Amino acid sequence: MKILMVAIPNHHFFQWVNQLKDSGHDIFWFDITDGGPQVERINWVTQIKGWKLKQDYPFRSTIKKQGPRLYKFLQKFNERDVTQVFKKTVNEIKPDIVHCFEMELSGLPIIDVMDKNDIPFVYSSWGSDMFFFEELGLNKIKVQQFLNRVNYLITDCKRDYELAKVNGFNSEFLGVFPGNGGLTIDVSKIKSVSDRNIILVKGYEDGVGKAIKILEALELLSDEIINNYQIIIYSADQSVSNYIKKSRKLNELHITIYPRNGFIDNQLILELMGKSVLHIASSISDGMPNALLEAMSMGSFPIQSNPGRVSEEIITHNKNGFLINNPSDHQEIASHIEKALGNKVLREEAQKINVNFINKHYNRAVLKFELIDLYKKINKAIKN
Structure with missing residues (x-):
């Protein structure tokens, strides 16, 4: 044919x-x-x-x-x-x-x-x-x-x-x-919850993506909560980079930026997801986000917006991730981050649920x- x-x-x-x-x-x-x-x-x-x-x-x-x-x-x-x-x-x-x-x-x-x-x-x-x-x-x-x-x-x-x-x-x-067409899961790249020290952020700020609201949420967190983590922002639009440069708080953190207009191998993203304690992505419109599926497959705890109630098709709030109700509310996002980082047991259970779920339905x-x-x-x- x-x-x-x-x-x-x-x-x-x-x-x-x-x-x-x-x-x-x-x-x-x-x-x-x-x-x-x-x-x-x-x-x-x-x-x-x-x-x-x-x-x-x-x-x-x-x-x-x-x-x-x-x-x-x-x-x-x-x-x-x-x-x-x-x-x-x-x-x-x-x-x-x-x-x-x-x-x-x-x-x-x-x-x-x-x-x-x-x-x-x-x-x-x-x-x-x-x-x-x-x-x-x-x-x-x-x-x-x-x-x-x-x-x-x-x-x-x-x-x-x-x-x-x-x-x-x-x-x-x-x-x-x-x-x-599905995901290939490399279990050798999936770290245990105790060995994860990266907060991974999707950096779209294009009218639909709301990465700057995530940055505003990070600014609200105390040094005690956030200073022990490396923050990596991938597919970052220029406005995201500009915001970070102007923020005194963010400049004090350990932040690495991968620009949206630069090439980054998908295998590297997956490897980062396998080492990330959180994967945070927020937008006002999307289908089923491939990045969300990838993050779940690698055991990263998802904090994800829910436009049109799509994300809730695979995330049960407070069980295997957190759903962002209002992508424009940085205080809500900050609250989710703080709760997730403070609840290791929740993250361990979510990792088991998500890796198994993706392997069963998206292999x-x-x-x-x-x-x-x-x-x-x-x-x-x-x-x-």
Whole structure:
């Protein structure tokens, strides 16, 4: 079966695709953003890249950096239309199915092409694209048009299936699966609660992510509570780094920052999670956060926001983690941190619960066969 996948270049997408290696399918990837070179980690996939620019003219990168207005004007004449390129791609490949990952960036740009064919269309909902689409500025009528065209839906949480139905989806639901196709747990990297000395913070501050509220919470904690821990902030936006520089309290702490725009290997993040006493992440919108699943798999006690009540699908407050009721309330977050650090027994029990739960429900080795079966099911339906 020929499967044409449409997605941005993304770590979680690459992990999903690699679950299909040696499955017997011909996999094609249309890079909807046409960003960067061929991706070596999925080198077995036919990658459709280099389609966007008509000409890679001299000094293009310099103009883009130093004259963004001029660059934007020039690109109006130098960029190919994604609709036309994707239509040509579909006509050349003649895929048995098209599978898009995320709606705003990958689904809506191709919907006009998909509306003019009857190829089975699979959509994987990611992150905020169902829960927060109106706040992201998406047209509700266009979203409903998109969902009416989708033949098969995959979500990363139960909530988004219900939201999809409310917004026009009435076809087949294939189930809830993590957006990365599952986790591989390296138990050798999971430290005991007594050997953990890192507070790990996800550093998104982008309108949805609320990392600065976590920093404000850390500022409220007494030296006696916080000074014995190393604080590591990963995927930190520049505003987070700027806030830390201006904070006298935070400058006195042992803080390491990994910028969002810099590369950090996912294996390093997992290793840090395996040594972290807490993993703290807060946002006003999300699907099922992959970082939360990873932190739980490595035994880090989660303090996590609960937008749309997704996180409570896997966290029972005060049992295997703490749920942040109000992401804008730094005092609430500070209270959760203080309680978690002061309750070793709770953290030990949570570690056992979470590692076992993730291994049972999100084990990559098990999910591999379930994902392959999804495509077999679609293929069988096509033939019938």
